[in-house]
Amino acid sequence: MHRGAPASLLDPGTEADPHPLHRTLRGKFPLVHDEPFGAWLISRYADVRAALADPRLVPPSPGPVPAHGACRAVVSQALGDRVPAALRAGVERTAHVLASRLAFRQEADLVAEFCQWLPAAAAVAALGLPYEDTARVHAWCRTGLDHLGGHHPGLAAHLRPHVAARRAHPGDDLLSALCAARPDGRPLSDEAVTGLAATVLGAAGETTARALASFLTNLLDHPRQLDLVRARPELAGAAWAESLRRDPPLQIVARRALEPVGPVPGGATVACLLGAAGRDPARFADPDRYDVFRADPGGLAYGSGPHRCPGAALARLTAESGLRALLTVLPDLRRAPGPRPRAEGLVSRSPRTLPVCPR
Numbered sequence: 113m114h115r116g117a118p119a120s121l122l123d124p125g126t127e128a129d130p131h132p133l134h135r136t137l138r139g140k141f142p143l144v145h146d147e148p149f150g151a152w153l154i155s156r157y158a159d160v161r162a163a164l165a166d167p168r169l170v171p172p173s174p175g176p177v178p179a180h181g182a183c184r185a186v187v188s189q190a191l192g193d194r195v196p197a198a199l200r201a202g203v204e205r206t207a208h209v210l211a212s213r214l215a216f217r218q219e220a221d222l223v224a225e226f227c228q229w230l231p232a233a234a235a236v237a238a239l240g241l242p243y244e245d246t247a248r249v250h251a252w253c254r255t256g257l258d259h260l261g262g263h264h265p266g267l268a269a270h271l272r273p274h275v276a277a278r279r280a281h282p283g284d285d286l287l288s289a290l291c292a293a294r295p296d297g298r299p300l301s302d303e304a305v306t307g308l309a310a311t312v313l314g315a316a317g318e319t320t321a322r323a324l325a326s327f328l329t330n331l332l333d334h335p336r337q338l339d340l341v342r343a344r345p346e347l348a349g350a351a352w353a354e355s356l357r358r359d360p361p362l363q364i365v366a367r368r369a370l371e372p373v374g375p376v377p378g379g380a381t382v383a384c385l386l387g388a389a390g391r392d393p394a395r396f397a398d399p400d401r402y403d404v405f406r407a408d409p410g411g412l413a414y415g416s417g418p419h420r421c422p423g424a425a426l427a428r429l430t431a432e433s434g435l436r437a438l439l440t441v442l443p444d445l446r447r448a449p450g451p452r453p454r455a456e457g458l459v460s461r462s463p464r465t466l467p468v469c470p471r
């Protein structure tokens with residue numbers, strides 16, 4: 113174990129291509145302090161998995177939202193493994209509408225015109241907000257609302273009347289479930305409910321949007337595998353899981369050490385590098401390759417252990433519905449000529465554009 117990293121996540125060039133640094137870290141510096149980044153880096157699959165489930169390593173700060181664990185429980189229960197049928201139908205309908213809008217276009221950018229809209233619409237529907245709110249969520253996600261602790265000044269004010277309405281007349285949506293939750297025997301405050309709803313909107317509008325962009329990029333970059341998924345739609349789930357392994361939208365999950373853990377001092381920040389773990393050759397054969405037939409893609413993109421993401425089922429539904437609609441409505445969909453879109457971002461990472469020929 114070395115105390116000093118050979119290079120830093122903040123070095124120029126790492127954001128453009130973090131994989132060379134990831135290789136060095138996994139190979140020679142599996143637990144190392146990155147001083148400029150201000151965190152201890154963990155990069156091997158087995159170590160990341162263990163760290164995420166270690167009770168001595170906790171999420172850095174619950175942010176403005178109390179009872180964050182309660183959110184996880186409520187979201188898990190409401191969306192769980194089975195997304196409600198009405199929500200599923202709504203997401204499928206929206207995917208179809210969005211894909212149909214591209215049907216007569218020569219060129220389009222799937223990130224701006226599809227990936228950023230479908231997950232936002234899915235989260236709006238899950239919370240039981242009016243469909244028109246999708247445009248607001250889309251705008252908030254482009255200006256500061258993100259996964260975990262997402263915050264936007266206009267958001268709380270916008271949600272407050274909806275919270276009041278659900279308290280008076282509960283429905284069967286996620287916002288009503290948050291209003292009805294009693295984590296400590298008492299209902300959550302309005303501030304907590306709006307904070308948790310913001311997390312759901314940010315998680316979908318930002319993180320799922322990024323994951324969808326990488327997913328569609330991977331498939332369009334591998335036309336033979338795309339043809340296979342087109343012919344055998346039951347492969348869509350494996351294709352999605354494989355994209356999350358290879359290109360997780362959240363590349364880094366942070367933890368704070370409650371006490372000394374090996375060389376890591378108490379109070380220090382630990383960065384679990386999901387992007388490095390997903391391409392660990394000790395865990396995955398030929399890890400840089402995108403392969404829809406990979407038997408076990410590992411599943412670390414959602415974290416692991418007690419804090420594992422409770423939105424996985426909604427994210428998967430969104431991705432599968434999106435892909436199905438695109439393949440049905442746009443049978444000739446392919447990448448537009450030109451350079452491959454580059455992924456950007458150190459913590460949240462995905463291609464910012466995906467130019468395609470819809471017909």
Ligand code: HEM
Binds near residue numbers: 260413
């Ligand atoms: C592909 C899409 C998504 C990915 C890759 C993803 C990934 C993650 C990750 C890595 C974490 C942190 C886990 C940890 O700290 O160990 C997390 C937490 C969380 N996610 Fe997601 N997420 C996605 C979509 C969603 C969606 C759609 C929702 C809402 C419906 C959601 C709600 C949450 C919540 C509430 C937490 C906090 C859990 C806690 O603190 O205990 N996520 N997610």
